[in-house]
Amino acid sequence: NQYLKCRSLSDFENLAKQRLKSHRFHYYNYKAGQGHTYQACRTYFDKQLRIIPRVLINVEEISLKTTIFGKTYESPIIVAPTTFHCLANRDGEVGTARGATEAQCIYTYNWMYSTKPEHEVLQTTGPKFLHVYLTTPTKILEKIVNEAEEKGYRAIVVTCDHPTDRVRDDVLPLFEEASKTIDRELTECMPMPNMNAKDIIEKQNFSTGSITWANVESLKQLTKLPIICKGILSPIDAELAIKHGANGIVVSNHGGRQVDTAPAAIECLEDIVKVVDGRAEVFVDTGIRSGTDVLKALALGARGVLVGRPILYGLTCGGHDGVKRVLETLKRELMYDMACCGLTSIDQIDANILYQHI
Ligand code: FNR
Numbered sequence: 302n303q304y305l306k307c308r309s310l311s312d313f314e315n316l317a318k319q320r321l322k323s324h325r326f327h328y329y330n331y332k333a334g335q336g337h338t339y340q341a342c343r344t345y346f347d348k349q350l351r352i353i354p355r356v357l358i359n360v361e362e363i364s365l366k367t368t369i370f371g372k373t374y375e376s377p378i379i380v381a382p383t384t385f386h387c388l389a390n391r392d393g394e395v396g397t398a399r400g401a402t403e404a405q406c407i408y409t410y411n412w413m414y415s416t417k418p419e420h421e422v423l424q425t426t427g428p429k430f431l432h433v434y435l436t437t438p439t440k441i442l443e444k445i446v447n448e449a450e451e452k453g454y455r456a457i458v459v460t461c462d463h464p465t466d467r468v469r470d471d472v473l474p475l476f477e478e479a480s481k482t483i484d485r486e487l488t489e490c491m492p493m494p495n496m497n498a499k500d501i502i503e504k505q506n507f508s509t510g511s512i513t514w515a516n517v518e519s520l521k522q523l524t525k526l527p528i529i530c531k532g533i534l535s536p537i538d539a540e541l542a543i544k545h546g547a548n549g550i551v552v553s554n555h556g557g558r559q560v561d562t563a564p565a566a567i568e569c570l571e572d573i574v575k576v577v578d579g580r581a582e583v584f585v586d587t588g589i590r591s592g593t594d595v596l597k598a599l600a601l602g603a604r605g606v607l608v609g610r611p612i613l614y615g616l617t618c619g620g621h622d623g624v625k626r627v628l629e630t631l632k633r634e635l636m637y638d639m640a641c642c643g644l645t646s647i648d649q650i651d652a653n654i655l656y657q658h659i
Pocket residue numbers: 328329330381382383384411414459460461531553554555556557558586587588589607608609610611
């Protein structure tokens with residue numbers, strides 16, 4: 302069985318590519334423009350950052366435990382908000398949440414674009430962040446953010462790098478291809494059960510590009526939970542995020558899906574950590590594909606990393622078990638890489654593990 306032979310995140314991706322209908326794979330795998338931004342992330346991880354091993358240090362017991370907003374978690378690896386999980390597997394977001402629960406990782410639930418209703422996802426017991434779009438109609442947004450703490454969410458993740466909902470070129474080809482290749486299940490796989498038809502139509506009125514920091518401030522009034530601004534690359538925006546109440550920042554270019562030739566998120570991380578200077582917790586995503594990537598991100602000051610597409614590929618290959626295996630693979634690789642650097646806990650990871658000439 303090819304699935305059981307998957308050992309690395311790229312094995313899961315290759316198998317998902319074989320198993321998914323091609324237009325579904327392309328939707329998940331989509332990169333804006335020529336994909337320069339995504340590639341820049343991979344190049345930065347692979348060529349710019351090098352790990353310098355340390356030897357003969359006792360690393361018998363390694364722990365990935367860490368704290369995020371004052372709470373202890375089993376690992377710094379977090380499932381990023383992504384869309385339409387039923388395209389990958391019929392368990393959809395319930396499968397993803399179950400896999401994350403079993404792997405003891407935080408799951409970020411994309412409320413609006415979930416293909417499974419929230420109450421089903423909340424049956425799973427693992428720690429969760431709630432992801433929202435500021436373009437959600439105000440009444441709905443206020444209600445879900447108001448109720449988030451009671452429902453057990455630990456933080457609110459707000460997408461900041463998606464100014465409008467005008468036609469984007471990632472979803473359209475999905476439908477165009479579907480009509481050519483006869484994907485009869487497609488529409489069944491893309492419901493938005495948390496929104497009714499009226500809400501979906503109303504949503505268009507809120508997607509005009511008029512969202513600003515004032516919207517983040519209003520959100521902040523609705524909850525005591527930490528607010529995480531996702532999609533920041535500029536240190537100027539990091540400063541503004543803090544000014545407007547953010548407790549966390551995800552340095553991200555959205556997996557290279559927004560504006561092509563934006564810099565690699567991992568390249569922007571160090572400057573943002575410097576500017577933030579401990580006033581908020583800083584996370585990073587895009588292109589995290591191995592334990593060494595996680596180690597490098599933490600060395601540059603990230604409190605945690607978010608992982609997007611590999612989760613969808615795990616879900617495609619093995620349902621909830623595939624999600625669990627993707628996350629366990631990353632955790633196992635991270636522990637091995639820490640051992641090679643003589644590190645036994647997350648708080649020992651710092652820039653000293655990155656090679657620099659004397
Ligand atoms: C995303 N991402 C995303 N981000 C966000 O803030 N809101 C969203 O609705 C989505 N939707 C979405 C759909 C799909 C199919 C993908 C692949 C990604 C971006 C996501 O949260 C994350 O930033 C990237 O996926 C991280 O990059 P990698 O790990 O996929 O390389």
